[in-house]
Amino acid sequence: AQRVTQPEKLLSVFKGAPVELKCNYSYSGSPELFWYVQYSRQRLQLLLRHISRESIKGFTADLNKGETSFHLKKPFAQEEDSAMYYCALLTDSWGKLQFGAGTQVVVTP
């Protein structure tokens, strides 16, 4: 079965501290994974996708097929990183996504 698990509902970190959001997936094929972000009062938007291997707003995410994980990391959290983050898995050729439950990140000064 296809599944995306985000074990942390809430992550509270201090400004300047590292932050890591966990994402584990279950998928029988070759996975394609994404992180979406929703800032307060804004629309949900794509943050990054694993195949692009980019660093967006200081965030990186590495696909680990052995551990079936796609954790999102940032070495130094900023207050503007406070948001809801969703991990998502591409589930078919039409572009449908399976989303995780989401992790709320709160960065305090």
Add this chain to the structure above:
Amino acid sequence: DVKVTQSSRYLVKRTGEKVFLECVQDMDHENMFWYRQDPGLGLRLIYFSYDVKMKEKGDIPEGYSVSREKKERFSLILESASTNQTSMYLCASSGGRGGYNEQFFGPGTRLTVL
């Protein structure tokens, strides 16, 4: 700039009412999606459409139907609203056929069913 708009930001309806949620995109996208967003459950796909008049059930289609008469518009219909359909509803669109194309989301409609 991709624009996905939803007809209402907030909606309050009574149990048993028929409810229409409208979504319009202006980028000539082939694919459109309806999700509901609930705390602790994330986004769950209700229906999606890959072409005009085409629709496919998502993970939680029960109690919902959809209509796509024009490419730019995708409507979600609650035939008889119930309190367990109180939720945030998000519409999204993406272009292209096959594989992943970035989904662009609307601002959401917060529906309360009393």
